Structure formats: structure tokens, C-alpha cells
Amino acid sequence: MTTDTPTRETTDGFQLVIDALKLNGIDTIFALPGIPITDFLRLAQAGGMKVISFRHEQHAGNAAAAAGYLTGKPGICFTVSAPGFLNGLTALANATTNCFPMILVSGSSEREIVDLQQGDYEEMDQLAIAKPLAKAAFRVLHAEDIGIGIARAIRAAVSGRPGGVYLDLPAKLFAQSMDKEAGERSLVQVVDPAPRQIPAPDAVQRAVDLLKGAKKPLVILGKGAAYARSDAAIREFIEKTGIPYLPMSMAKGLLPDNHAQSASAARSYVLAEANVVMLVGARLNWLLSHGKGKTWGAASAKEPTKAQFIQVDISPTEADSNVAVAAPVVGDIGSCIAALNAAIGSGWAKPPAEWTGAIAERKDKNLSKMAETLAKDPSPMSFQSALNVIRNKVAERPDAIVVNEGANTLDFARSIVDMYEPRKRLDVGTWGIMGIGMGFAVAAAVTQGKPVIAVCGDSAFGFSGMEVETICRYDLPVCVVVFNNNGIYKGTDVNPRGTEVAPTVFVKDAKYELLMQAFGGVGVRAATPRELAAALDEAVASGRPTLINAIIDESAGTESGRITSLNPAAAKKKV
Numbered sequence: 001m002t003t004d005t006p007t008r009e010t011t012d013g014f015q016l017v018i019d020a021l022k023l024n025g026i027d028t029i030f031a032l033p034g035i036p037i038t039d040f041l042r043l044a045q046a047g048g049m050k051v052i053s054f055r056h057e058q059h060a061g062n063a064a065a066a067a068g069y070l071t072g073k074p075g076i077c078f079t080v081s082a083p084g085f086l087n088g089l090t091a092l093a094n095a096t097t098n099c100f101p102m103i104l105v106s107g108s109s110e111r112e113i114v115d116l117q118q119g120d121y122e123e124m125d126q127l128a129i130a131k132p133l134a135k136a137a138f139r140v141l142h143a144e145d146i147g148i149g150i151a152r153a154i155r156a157a158v159s160g161r162p163g164g165v166y167l168d169l170p171a172k173l174f175a176q177s178m179d180k181e182a183g184e185r186s187l188v189q190v191v192d193p194a195p196r197q198i199p200a201p202d203a204v205q206r207a208v209d210l211l212k213g214a215k216k217p218l219v220i221l222g223k224g225a226a227y228a229r230s231d232a233a234i235r236e237f238i239e240k241t242g243i244p245y246l247p248m249s250m251a252k253g254l255l256p257d258n259h260a261q262s263a264s265a266a267r268s269y270v271l272a273e274a275n276v277v278m279l280v281g282a283r284l285n286w287l288l289s290h291g292k293g294k295t296w297g298a299a300s301a302k303e304p305t306k307a308q309f310i311q312v313d314i315s316p317t318e319a320d321s322n323v324a325v326a327a328p329v330v331g332d333i334g335s336c337i338a339a340l341n342a343a344i345g346s347g348w349a350k351p352p353a354e355w356t357g358a359i360a361e362r363k364d365k366n367l368s369k370m371a372e373t374l375a376k377d378p379s380p381m382s383f384q385s386a387l388n389v390i391r392n393k394v395a396e397r398p399d400a401i402v403v404n405e406g407a408n409t410l411d412f413a414r415s416i417v418d419m420y421e422p423r424k425r426l427d428v429g430t431w432g433i434m435g436i437g438m439g440f441a442v443a444a445a446v447t448q449g450k451p452v453i454a455v456c457g458d459s460a461f462g463f464s465g466m467e468v469e470t471i472c473r474y475d476l477p478v479c480v481v482v483f484n485n486n487g488i489y490k491g492t493d494v495n496p497r498g499t500e501v502a503p504t505v506f507v508k509d510a511k512y513e514l515l516m517q518a519f520g521g522v523g524v525r526a527a528t529p530r531e532l533a534a535a536l537d538e539a540v541a542s543g544r545p546t547l548i549n550a551i552i553d554e555s556a557g558t559e560s561g562r563i564t565s566l567n568p569a570a571a572k573k574k575v
């Protein structure tokens with residue numbers, strides 16, 4: 001490795017990885033120790049990095065992904081080889097799908113043995129397996145390449161459309177030594193890792209021309225818009241143009257949900273009626289019915305909407321992914337919106353009053369209907385009466401971060417719990433994945449230093465529930481509210497054969513609060529909105545790890561929440 005005389009100072013793979021990360025402003029690692037990364041994590045901690053250690057790699061990976069989204073720097077997750085790597089892989093794939101920047105770093109076994117399939121300890125060709133699930137995947141074999149390897153991983157994670165990157169570090173690499181000075185020189189401080197991408201002026205003009213004549217314009221803000229951290233420019237654009245907007249779930253709070261131009265409460269109306277739709281960091285995927293069918297006012301399921309689209313996105317291949325896009329604007333959202341703001345100038349005519357008036361009318365009607373529902377106090381609690389408590393708390397503490405997963409718990413929370421600040425809502429994202437709860441909550445608490453309220457269905461919570469120990473161990477200001485309705489969707493399913501319980505049903509009256517108590521946190525059972533509010537107040541004020549077991553009517557949920565139509569049985573009925 002080195003031709004230097006033994007009297008010179010040396011460094012090694014462990015140290016070079018730590019130095020390379022620190023040189024690039026990365027100060028936190030989410031991980032689960034084991035061979036071959038245990039010593040690495042010890043040394044990283046001793047070297048001044050924050051190392052947050054989990055009970056399962058999937059949650060460490062989810063934490064890294066959420067940290068990436070919340071900070072704009074790649075979130076880092078370290079795992080052991082084969083099984084640990086595979087456990088982290090779901091989080092990596094989810095990060096890539098969500099466009100969250102993260103780097104999954106896994107230790108791996110001896111290349112020589114793995115490639116000959118000679119049966120090494122935790123043998124697996126990890127790089128090959130990670131490749132299709134990651135935005136990019138790299139392996140470093142020599143200590144002198146660590147600097148370049150980490151630089152490539154960082155650039156791949158945050159430049160252009162962000163995503164998950166896999167970095168394979170074989171066990172042998174950590175122990176390689178090299179001359180200290182040469183090692184320092186080999187490190188790379190990445191310059192401008194997420195460079196601005198300025199949109200073409202003619203593309204901007206095309207978009208403005210299309211918006212200008214629109215009778216029923218609509219802006220849809222996605223989590224890409226929230227990620228872009230161009231909050232002021234986006235708000236300026238919305239307010240200057242007067243165009244109604246819809247936030248996708250993680251874009252809630254980019255503008256406060258009580259903004260006069262928010263069309264959330266008239267969602268079905270605006271989607272079906274809009275004639276020019278500008279997507280900003282949002283994809284026309286299943287969450288937007290692919291731009292087709294009745295949702296979009298088309299006559300049948302496969303027929304595309306008649307609306308014309310403008311799509312502002314950093315990825316040039318996103319346009320036309322589902323339906324034709326008349327005016328793609330390719331660039332980073334900050335630069336695109338700034339260019340649009342400049343191009344619309346001052347004499348902009350706001351959208352016709354018939355359009356904004358019709359939206360306002362529907363909004364008022366739907367909001368008063370919702371207020372009626374929220375005012376009800378049924379016993380046991382409904383999803384709505386319990387979520388009303390969360391809604392009030394977030395209004396009072398808009399700086400708190402809400403993590404949200406489940407089926408009904410997710411659907412209802414999305415519409416009931418208003419958000420007031422950008423990047424305060426983390427949820428199941430593009431896949432609708434369960435199990436992000438505790439990982440996301442830990443990342444939010446660690447990177448933002450704000451109270452976290454994790455609103456989880458009882459089923460969703462189960463996927464990451466053991467991480468309450470992690471929350472207690474690091475004494476994080478996380479309040480988990482488990483919406484306990486005794487099962488998946490609901491707790492009332494019956495096995496017609498009368499043998500074991502139905503597959504969607506859990507143990508009745510489970511005492512989830514004891515889980516948090518087991519590790520020294522606070523656990524409370526709440527059967528009424530009053531009890532829930534008291535426990536939540538106390539949790540947020542004290543910042544102590546808390547789990548509230550919120551007892552919800554076990555017959556209240558709907559199958560698959562609002563995506564019942566995706567169940568094959570329901571789809572069959574429709575035919």
C-alpha cells in the first residue's frame with residue numbers, strides 16, 4: 001500500500017472515511033453496529049460525530065432518508081453486511097422513490113471469496129443487489145480512493161433529482177493504512193454539490209403564456225417544492241399570480257394550510273375542473289390518478305384530462321411520464337420560480353373571479369362540514385375527534401414536526417391536521433410505505449431539535465415499534481400517538497370458520513403505552529379527547545419520550561383507507 005518509511009505517520013480506512021464525511025459537513029450517522037462497522041462507529045463518535053444507533057437497520061435507513069430531506073445534506077446510514085444491508089435496502093429504495101438524498105454505507109465481506117461464492121461470513125454481492133434500487137452505487141477497494149468514493153456518493157445523492165446512493169466498503173478497506181499526509185490530500189471537499197440548474201428562457205416564457213390565458217388555473221405543490229427550500233419565492237409566485245394551489249401531503253405548510261388560496265378543501269372540484277395545471281416538484285403518479293379519469297374530469301378511467309400541464313421539475317424525463325406536458329420547465333425549483341416571478345412582471349391579471357369564487361364556495365361548505373364533524377365527541381373516539389386534538393396542538397405549536405403513517409390514520413390526518421410551516425410533515429410518501437414512523441421521528445428530533453408528534457395507526461406503529469427504546473435511549477422529544485383500533489383498517493373482522501382470529505385483527509385493548517414505560521419513557525392511555533389533549537400537552541411541554549395509546553372505535557376504519565379501489569377485490573367488483 002505504501003512505500004513510505006515506517007517513521008512517517010499513517011492513517012487508515014476508518015479514519016479516512018470519518019475525515020471525508022466531516023470534511024463535507026456531515027456530522028451525524030444513523031447506524032446499527034456489528035461486523036465490520038462496530039469500530040468505525042466507535043471511532044466516528046470519538047472523532048466528534050453524532051452516532052445514532054438503532055435496533056433495526058430499516059429504521060436507521062429511514063432516519064437517514066428523512067434527515068436528508070430535512071437538511072438537504074445526504075443522510076448517512078451504516079449497516080453490517082448481507083442481512084444488515086438487506087434490512088437497510090428498503091429504506092434506500094424508498095429514499096430513491098421519494099427523491100430524498102441518502103447514502104447507505106454497508107460493510108461487506110471479502111471480495112475474493114464473495115465473487116467465487118466460496119461461502120464467506122455474510123456473503124453477498126451487495127453492490128449488484130443495490131444497483132437497481134439506488135440512484136447510484138459505488139464500491140471502494142483502496143484507502144486512497146475513499147475521498148473520491150465519498151465525493152461521488154455525495155454528488156450523486158444531492159445533485160439533480162436527489163435519491164438514495166449505495167456505497168460498498170469491504171471490511172478489509174477499513175484496516176488499510178496509508179501515509180497520513182497522502183491520505184489527507186486524497187480527500188475531496190465537494191464544491192457546489194447540488195448546483196443550480198437555470199431553466200431555459202423560452203421554456204419559462206412558454207409556461208407563462210399558457211398560464212396567462214387560463215380560465216381555471218391551478219398550481220400543485222409537491223414535496224420536491226418543499227425540499228427545494230425556495231419558500232419565499234414560491235409564496236411570492238402564488239400570491240402574485242393569485243392562482244389557487246393544492247399542496248401534496250408533504251408540501252402542506254409550504255404555505256400555511258389556512259392560506260386563502262389553498263384549494264385543499266375543494267380538492268376534488270379543482271382537479272376535475274382546472275384547465276391549466278402547473279406542477280411544481282410533484283409527479284403525476286398514482287397519488288394524482290396519473291392525470292387521468294374521473295378525478296380529472298375525464299369521461300372514463302383511462303382517458304387523460306383535458307387540462308394542459310406545466311411541469312416545473314429538475315428531472316428532464318419527468319414530463320410526459322403519464323400524460324402530455326405542454327410546457328415543461330426544467331431546472332431547480334428555486335431558479336425556475338425566480339425566473340417565472342420575473343417573467344410574469346407586475347401587470348399580471350389574476351384568475352377569473354368565477355373560478356376563484358366557485359372554489360371559495362366549495363371550500364366554505366366543506367370546511368364547515370368538517371368543523372361539524374370535528375366538534376362531535378363520540379365515545380369511543382373517532383379518528384376525527386382524536387385528530388382534532390392533534391390539529392389544535394399543531395396550530396399552537398407550528399414548529400412541531402408531524403410524522404404520519406397508517407391507512408385511515410394517514411388519510412384523515414392529511415386533511416384534518418393543518419400545517420403552517422414548510423417541511424414539518426413527514427409521511428408515507430410516494431410508495432405509501434408503512435414502517436417509517438419511528439425512523440423518521442428520530443431523524444426529525446435529532447436534526448431539527450423540535451418537538452415531534454408521530455401519529456401512527458396501530459398496525460403502522462408495529463413495524464418500527466421497538467425503536468421506542470432508541471427514542472428513550474437518546475431522550476428525544478418524541479410523542480408517539482398510536483391510533484389504536486385493534487387492527488388493520490379496523491378491529492372487527494371475523495374469521496367465518498371460527499378458528500384463529502381474522503388476519504387484520506390484533507390483540508384487543510393492547511397496552512401500547514407500556515412499551516414506552518418499559519424503557520423509562522412516559523406511557524399514557526387516552527380514551528377521550530380531553531385525556532389525549534392533556535397527555536399531548538404534557539409531552540410537548542416536557543419534551544420527554546412519550547407514547548399515548550389513543551383508543552379509537554374499532555369499527556371506525558375503512559378498508560385500505562382512501563385507496564380501497566387499489567384492492568384487487570374492489571377492482572374486480574368495478575369491472
Ligand code: ADP
Binds near residue numbers: 248430
Ligand atoms: P409529491 O409526492 O409531493 O407529489 P413527488 O415526490 O412525486 O412529490 O415529486 C417530487 C418531484 O420534485 C420529483 O419529480 C423531483 O424530480 C422534483 N424535485 C426534487 N427536488 C427538486 C428541486 N430542487 N428542484 C426541482 N425539482 C425537484
Ligand code: MG
Binds near residue numbers: 458459486487488
Ligand atoms: Mg388500526
